[in-house]
Amino acid sequence: MKHIQINASRNYEVLIGRNLLKDAGKWIANVLKPCKLCIITDDTVAKLYAEPLHASLKEEGFELCQYVFAHGELSKNVTTYSQILEYMASENLTRTDAVVALGGGVTGDMAGFAAASYLRGIPFIQIPTTLLAAVDSSVGGKTGVNLESGKNLVGAFWQPSLVLCDCDTFKSLSYDLMLDGISEAIKYGAIVDSVLFDFIAQEDIFSDSVLEQITAHCVRIKSEVVEEDEKETGRRQLLNFGHTVGHAIEKCSHYTISHGHAVAIGMLIAARAAFKLGYSKENCAPAIEESLKKYRYPLHCPYTAKELAAVALNDKKRSGQEITLVLPSVIGECYLQKTKISELEHFIAQGLSE
Ligand SMILES: NC(=O)c1ccc[n+]([C@@H]2O[C@H](COP(=O)([O-])OP(=O)(O)OC[C@H]3O[C@@H](n4cnc5c(N)ncnc54)[C@H](O)[C@@H]3O)[C@@H](O)[C@H]2O)c1
Ligand SMILES: [Zn+2]
Structure with a gap:
């Protein structure tokens, strides 16, 4: 497994490896005190990976709730974003609780923005499940949703507390x-x-080992660029x-x-x-x-x-x-x-x- 340290307005680690989901609870427990975690994911990813994630988080004693939205870029809008916020409020999440984004770039961007804005900002964890999200969107802190007028027109810079990248999840990608x-x-x-x-x-x-290596290489490059010019x-x-x-x-x-x-x-x-x-x-x-x-x-x-x-x-x-x-x-x-x-x-x- 590779550990990459990101030094931005919040310092955090990106962990890249195989079969990491089953240990997600342990890694998250290293950066968050016991709290309630709101998992945000889409319907495709929920079916594939929510179960092992839940098991691992429960094992570490985290309280859980989960919001699932319909997969795809069309969901990345103000309506879904506001539904997520209402859900978080209905689950009584407080400032010491956290959001876990499980999915591709759509999930990461939208869950990150919900975390950035709910109660003026609560911690969040990225668990990217697409190669694109792993090498690009999950690192660097850009979060947001689309407006009718265009893509990513509303959002915030909000760095995660941890990025957990399990390259085995890429096996189910087309x-x-x-x-x-x-x-x-x-x-x-x-x-x-x-x-x-x-x-x-x-x-x-x-090939498995090459994919892991390339993902880490890309994250290192992105982190260097972002550290120099976060905004x-x-x-x-x-x-x-x-x-x-x-x-x-x-x-x-x-x-x-x-x-x-x-x-x-x-x-x-x-x-x-x-x-x-x-x-x-x-x-x-x-x-x-x-x-x-x-x-x-x-x-x-x-x-x-x-x-x-x-x-x-x-x-x-x-x-x-x-x-x-x-x-x-x-x-x-x-x-x-x-x-x-x-x-x-x-x-x-x-x-x-x-
Ligand atoms: N924040 C940033 O810096 C940044 C950078 C680049 C892209 N983005 C954003 O990322 C988004 C695109 O990311 P994306 O392509 O990951 O989109 P996505 O999240 O919609 O994922 C693409 C599709 O793959 C499915 N999926 C996800 N993981 C899977 C898995 N392991 N197995 C099978 N299916 C899986 C999803 O359900 C979805 O249908 C865009 O909205 C873009 O604006 C953000
Ligand atoms: Zn791009």
Whole structure:
């Protein structure tokens, strides 16, 4: 098992290993005094993993309650969030009690935000069960839900007290859900670590030991970036490589193209355009494309540059007349490039054509 220490506004550990769920109670008892734990999970994950978690928590003497919502991004909204808060209140949770998020990024984001805001903040534990949640959303403290107007438009920075990552839970993920996590792992390699990038391109990420190793590697990278820039005013923006165009693709598809698949295409478009437009001297696109093809990502983008730019520029989180793009200089090193919003469509058009 790997222990990774995160030093943010709250210090905590990320534990990564196999068969950890059965010992979850013990690990949680190390960071929380005896209390009531409110487990928040979705209906798919509840069926798969709630039972062993409950058994382990009860063994350590924790009092339990559980809120289950319908799986999927559509549940990540203010209505479900408010139902969770009402449930927590009906269970008389106090400031010394805690939330346990058992599930993917949707669960972690929403349960984290409930923990951040209920009674102005109570502790929470992340137990990510998707590769994406393990390598990305469960570390770094970004929590929140979607508004009708857009994704993640309301939320809070709220660090967990512990992240417990049992890689055995990834065994029940579909290939497509695994791909959602792998593209984020490729992203970490591309932005700061060429060794990781090559490793993912060459090794079989589906083998148990490799998966655990890669998860730990990604968490270490994310923790370093987050420790330096917790509130995303500078370096943390590098984590958005592939995301400006990726988010636009997700939105254009009405979320039928998943985040990870959209980011895969977004990274390729950004790398191609960066080279063609002379921002980057080296062409990183072929290596990125080769790695994505190895995992059989569908790389065709069904939208035009005009459609994508319009959606990207509508992003409510964008400020002013410029947009910050994340571009690769070489594999393993990216930089932030401010670009006029009027140039975004041309940039995407260059990235779309081979
Ligand atoms: N907070 C952050 O920093 C951050 C970073 C990246 C993504 N996110 C958010 O994460 C979300 C996407 O995460 P996700 O893909 O994990 O979504 P998710 O939580 O919806 O999980 C995807 C699907 O997998 C199912 N599932 C979860 N674990 C499973 C398992 N072990 N076996 C079988 N099925 C399982 C879920 O029921 C769901 O249907 C988005 O809402 C995104 O905005 C947040
Ligand atoms: Zn992402």
